[in-house]
Amino acid sequence: MRNLRAWLLRVADVFHKEQKEQELAEEMRSHLQMHIDDDLRAGMSIEQARRDAQIKLGGVEATKELYRERRGLPNRSDGCRDLRDRDHRFHRDYPHHGRADGAVWLRCSGAVFRRSLRRARRRRRTAHPGDRRSLGFGRRTARRNEIGFGTSGEARGNRLGHRSAHCVCREPRDEQLDIRYCEHQSPSSRRLHPPSAPRSSRRRVHPRASRHARRSFGRPTPRVALNKAAMVRAAARDMGAARSSARQPRDSLRAHTYTRAVRAFDCSFAVPSVPPASTTCSWPPRCHGTALL
């Protein structure tokens, strides 16, 4: 309780800094004057008395500094200097990781920064050489581009407390392959690889399709980047709908197409690089459709 009171007073003193400084200066002045008066009465000269008073006090500025340390909150500048130094050393040791400017800019605590360093080192072990990315503060990471989620799979997994929400496989991209999923994960956390489509065609998920999928499955739909044109064509083949030959199908058809596609993604059915004409899907139980792609 006493410590809490002391801390509250220290916080309160921050807002009365000027007044406290004046009081401290006044107190030091009166202390020195009383000491000089005593020494003068003891027969010292004025110079000797002044000198003796200064020596006994240990220096006015040094005393004030000790007093300030106790009065205010701990100085942040030391911590910030440490962070900058760490950032500098990190950049020297791991040049391809980019600078930890985010951490330094945010003036985050040492613990946060240490965690960033650990994450960066962990990523370094699995990263493609030559990748340049920030230490978790940037949005565009190599992994995100590779997997194609709305956010980085790792970041999302960490936020939700999942252990392996991201793909760690390092298979090279195949431009001919529309959709693959990672074989290295448990079925519950499987995620699809993105289509290796140009960047401009990624992340085009129809909003209605997403809403519909959420209603259907009762859980958030993974924001998988889809190659829309390929998906629409595949759906059209599967359903035999003549209307889908149009490059821009009607809304209802588009929504249905996306729903089917999301279902297909959600199930654990392995999509080979060259899909068979028709394969029955058995997982999850609600998904009785036929693999579309």
Next chain:
Amino acid sequence: MAEKKDVWQGTLALMVLKTLDTLGPLHGYGIARRIEQTSGDLLAVNYGTLYPALLKLEQEGYIRSEWGLSDNNRKAKYYKLTRAGKKQLEREARDWEQTTSILARFLAPGEEPS
């Protein structure tokens, strides 16, 4: 003349509290001089360390400060013991006696084994 010793760590607060309890409200310089006098000029109080100690005691609520006039008609900050400070003084004095008695047992000449 014997060499003056520094104040032992952790004992300055106790000395300040006891001085204020004995003499009543006193300014920082007066407290320091009183400690030196009480020790028979065997202790050298660094006046610079006294003020942070006084501030700490004030933050913890054991003493209270207010501005007043000294005997020489000079403006000075006077420190006064609070009720919590009196209790703390009793507690610290008890702890100190216990510590010294324990140490005294160690330092006392032991009984010779027969």
